Amino acid sequence: MxxxxxxxxxxxxxxxxxxxxxxxxxxxxxxxxxxxxxxxxxxxFIDSHLHFFGIGEVALMPNFQTCNSESEMIDLLKSQPFYRGDWLVGFGWNQENLPDAKFPTKDLFDNAFPDTPIFLRRIDGHSALINSAAARILGINDQSVFDRTGFIHKNEAGVFTGLLIDGAMTSVLDKIPLYSPEQIYKILDYSQNLLLNLGITEVVDMDFNPLLFQFFKKYDEDGKFIIKIHSFIQAQDDYWLKINDLPYKGNNWNIIGIKLYMDGAIGSRSAALLEEYSDDPNNFGLLLLDKTSLSNKISQAFSRNLQVAIHSIGDRATKIILETINTYPNEIILPIRIEHSQIIDQYDYHFFNNPNIIASVQPIHYVSDTINGMAQKRLGTLRVDNAYPWKSLLINGSTMVAGSDAPIESPNPFFGIDALINSARHSELVSINQAIASYIDIPYKLLHNTLPxxxxxxxxxxxxxxxxxxxxxxxxxxxxxxxxxxxxxxxx
Ligand SMILES: [Zn+2]
Structure with a gap:
């Protein structure tokens, strides 16, 4: 309204x-x-999917988005060093901006930083470049193998180039020292101010890192959270089960659910599809959970009165979630959120007509994925035409909430509303009132059981x-x- x-x-x-x-x-x-x-x-405004800590974290570290060479990256790392313990960290490089669109390798970084470990995440957050000092600490070498969700990149001679991809990158994150308390509170200040200035007064915070629990708790107890934060804790592994205080209810910060991953993303061809990738025959993407483990994780959450948010981008991933929900032996007592809801089999739309199945969309992803033709290459134009199905979800009675996925995208809610109502060549646009409702009324109702x-x-x-x-x-x-x-x- x-x-x-x-x-x-x-x-x-x-x-x-x-x-x-x-x-x-x-x-x-x-x-x-x-x-x-x-x-x-x-x-x-309520952003229904962002990474609260990540917003400030990424903003305060060197950002390589505008770097056009590896030496520019090194210069930036030297002029704006940002440490996590004794590691240098950075974000935002994109090989598309480097000469010949070649991925960076650790060689130049080894010369510049022979003893300081570095960890530099790619713009999409799905891979990272490390140097030899970091590889030594992490115990990664040419022979390292990871489970099927991740791998390291090697050159033709079989030598590790410094790139960690998907599961290989996430598996080392907890081996990098945590920030100091001062850094953590500075990051929280930054995230909050940025969101407040954009008119965001409440957020759903995804992939909350359990290691930050005591810092969020203190910040909240000190009355520093002005906006309301509802976190979903990382639950792909079982570390979260060790936290006794769940669900957590503070003044303005709560943990209300768990966050799972059903598949990967379109860009890295790891979203789980019903039909093969248009630019990679025989590749159907990657499923990160099977039905039994998904069902068990839902039970673990529900028995603790926690909601479930599941990252699910591909139509095969979402179909398996819906099948699991439909054969779940007990009642679905709390919301199950399908995060991203990007590609959905049209025969599955009607399942969204259930108040406990939430379609959580990030409209700005449509713009970023299609503007350079990435989604069209991966999926073919027919599948893209039917993807990001905002209008179809609403026609089918879905409870649709919208967010930004910041810091991957800008958290500005007006960019998201603009994408929902004005995106070029998209047949799934919605009305201005529906767009605003997905940022205000619908999420408010979901979080507070009443309308503002x-x-x-x-x-x-x-x-x-x-x-x-x-x-x-x-x-x-x-x-x-x-x-x-x-x-x-x-x-x-
Ligand atoms: Zn996200």
């Missing part, structure tokens, strides 16, 4: 009066009058926007003029 002509008076964080106001938004906060012309007022409302006596989350939304083509440029959380003015 967007309001264009409204006057709201707040006293001590509580609405004391609401009345119409011709052509403008008027806010009176403890006698201070703020008038906004050509503006609108809405409830705070403006009532005298309430302390709402409100944002003031610089657009009247009359021209929906320019919605991506919308700016946030003010943010009020629980009736308190946070930003103006």
């Amino acid at each position: 967007i309001y264009n002509n409204i006057k709201i008076e707040l006293r001590n964080g509580v609405i004391s009066d609401i009345s119409p106001s011709e052509g403008k938004i008027v806010l009176i906060i403890d006698e201070q009058i703020h008038i906004f012309e050509e503006a609108s007022l809405s409830f705070g 409302s403006l009532n005298i006596g309430s302390s709402p989350n409100i944002v003031i926007l610089d657009s009247s939304f009359k021209n929906t083509k320019s919605i991506a440029n919308t700016k946030v003029l003010a943010v009020i959380i629980n009736g308190i003015l946070i930003k103006i």
